[in-house]
Amino acid sequence: MTAPNLHELTPADLLEPGPGFGPARAVMSTRRGGISQGPWQGLNLGSAVGDAPADVAENRRRFLDWLGRHGAWLPGSGASDALLAGEACGGLWMRQVHGARVLRWGRDATGQPRALGFWAPEAAPAGHMPGLAWQVIDTPADGTRWLPEADACLSTEPGLPCIVQVADCLPLLLAAPDRPAVAAVHAGWRGLAGGVIEAAVAALQVASGVLPSDLQAWIGACIGPQAFEVGAEVLPAFGATPSQPGPGFRPSPRPAADGRPRWLGDLPALARLRLQALGLRQVQTAGVCTHEDAVRCFSFRRDGVTGRMAAAVWWPRQPDHPS
Numbered sequence: 001m002t003a004p005n006l007h008e009l010t011p012a013d014l015l016e017p018g019p020g021f022g023p024a025r026a027v028m029s030t031r032r033g034g035i036s037q038g039p040w041q042g043l044n045l046g047s048a049v050g051d052a053p054a055d056v057a058e059n060r061r062r063f064l065d066w067l068g069r070h071g072a073w074l075p076g077s078g079a080s081d082a083l084l085a086g087e088a089c090g091g092l093w094m095r096q097v098h099g100a101r102v103l104r105w106g107r108d109a110t111g112q113p114r115a116l117g118f119w120a121p122e123a124a125p126a127g128h129m130p131g132l133a134w135q136v137i138d139t140p141a142d143g144t145r146w147l148p149e150a151d152a153c154l155s156t157e158p159g160l161p162c163i164v165q166v167a168d169c170l171p172l173l174l175a176a177p178d179r180p181a182v183a184a185v186h187a188g189w190r191g192l193a194g195g196v197i198e199a200a201v202a203a204l205q206v207a208s209g210v211l212p213s214d215l216q217a218w219i220g221a222c223i224g225p226q227a228f229e230v231g232a233e234v235l236p237a238f239g240a241t242p243s244q245p246g247p248g249f250r251p252s253p254r255p256a257a258d259g260r261p262r263w264l265g266d267l268p269a270l271a272r273l274r275l276q277a278l279g280l281r282q283v284q285t286a287g288v289c290t291h292e293d294a295v296r297c298f299s300f301r302r303d304g305v306t307g308r309m310a311a312a313v314w315w316p317r318q319p320d321h322p323s
Contacts, residue, residue, distance in 0.1 A: 009033045009066045013043065017173075017218040017284050024175030024182050025071055028220040028286070028311040030296040034059040036307060044298070044307025046165055047093070051307065063310060071316025073159030092163055095147040096186045100196040102132075102203040103150035105160055113160060115148045119206070121199035126239065127277025129202040129212075130195055151191050152200040154183035156208050159317030163310050167300040168228075168290050170267045171220040171311035172197060174204060180315035181208035189230065189265060193237035197274045212279040220311045221297055224289030225266035228301075229254070232261055238270060248273065 013033035017026050034043025035058055040051040043059045064072075092113050094103060106116040117136040124130035137148060153162045162184035164171050169188035175181070183200045185191075201212050229252050232242055240246045242261065248270040252262040268285050275283050290297035290309075298307040 007062060008069075009043075009062050014066070015221060015286050015288065017286075020282065021175070021216050021218055021284060023177070024216070024313060024315050026173045026175065026218050026311070026313040027067070027070075028171060029063055029309045030221075031298055031307060031309070032296060033062060039303060039305045040298075040307040042298075042307065043309075045310045046167075046308030049307060050305060063312075067161055067312060067314065071159065072161045072312075072314045073317040092161065093147060094151070094153060094164070094186075095149045096151050096165065097149050098188055098190040098194075099149070099151050100191060100194045100199045101150040101152070102183070102196075102199050103148055103153040104203070104207065105153055105155045105162065106157065107160065118148065118150050119199065119203045121195055121202065124195060124198060126193075126195070126198075127274050128198065129205070129278065130198055132199070132202055132206060151187070151196050152183060152185040152203070154181070154200065154203055154207055155314065156181050158315045161312045161314035163312045165308040165310050166220070166222065166290075167298040167306055167308050168223040168302075170222040170271055171309075172200075172271060173218045173220065173311055173313040174200060175216045175313055175315070176204070176208060176210040177214060177216060179208055179210065181210050182313040182315055184311060184313050187267070187271060189234055189237070189267065189270075192267070192270055192274070197271060198278060201275075201278050201280070213281060215280050215282070217275055217280055217283045218313075219268050219271055219283070219285040221286050221288035221290050221293070221309070222267050223291045223299065223301060225250075225264055225269065227289060227291035228265045228267060229262050230265050232263060234265065235263065 015028040031042030036044040036055045102119045104116045108114040115137045119132040121130035158180045164184045164186040172185040174183040185200045249263045256262045290299040
């Protein structure tokens with residue numbers, strides 16, 4: 001038996017769905033297994049949070065190499081400069097802006113991952129599939145590096161992963177059970193209210209034909225309902241009011257500094273409600289609160305300056321697929 005590389009991530013460094021999710025693979029990093037120091041200590045995968053670029057690149061190499069050892073196909077073992085830097089349309093990373101656009105990943109002529117375009121959803125009621133407008137992404141002719149702006153992404157190619165970064169927001173991973181169709185969603189309360197989940201489910205159906213009722217879903221670690229305190233102005237975004245908060249909100253027991261009532265929001269519950277309204281029946285939840293679990297999780301609300309974790313989903317490549 002080959003001894004494990006001391007610089008490789010192990011199952012103890014990661015979060016994964018339980019039995020029943022598959023054959024697609026899904027995983028979420030924690031802060032374990034990395035080399036960053038200071039407020040980013042551990043496996044920080046965020047390149048725009050003030051951490052040393054060399055440390056972020058090494059952390060990303062470890063994470064992408066783990067994906068590569070478990071069925072993801074990334075050129076050159078997943079450690080190319082573009083993938084590690086994440087500053088090009090071929091880098092598998094996005095600039096997340098709390099919106100609802102859905103990016104589609106593909107490959108260029110050399111096999112490198114590339115952003116092909118994105119779907120922008122039209123306005124639709126919560127829990128209803130929106131119409132989608134497709135826009136092609138043209139790679140800059142001068143080779144300028146840039147990050148495509150989106151808060152969800154999908155792939156229909158075996159081995160090509162979808163990745164989102166979080167540090168309290170909810171990561172949602174979606175997968176078809178019978179075809180290479182996967183999506184990753186970054187959803188804070190603004191994204192949830194803006195329909196990013198509905199847009200991702202609709203885009204998966206357009207791209208692959210998979211029905212929402214057949215999709216598998218995994219909600220990764222995010223800020224929990226005992227820690228996510230919001231003002232009353234957030235409730236109307238979800239059709240709730242102080243007198244009828246619904247299952248997604250409850251009054252906070254903590255006194256507010258300004259004397260105004262505060263509310264505790266339940267991001268996983270709000271996401272589940274939308275998934276169920278779309279017809280999804282197979283939904284798993286990690287049940288880990290990023291705010292409370294300081295050993296394993298980065299949390300922006302808890303720490304301010306901090307790192308980012310990543311959640312990834314992919315359809316495993318065939319054993320004879322080139323690597």
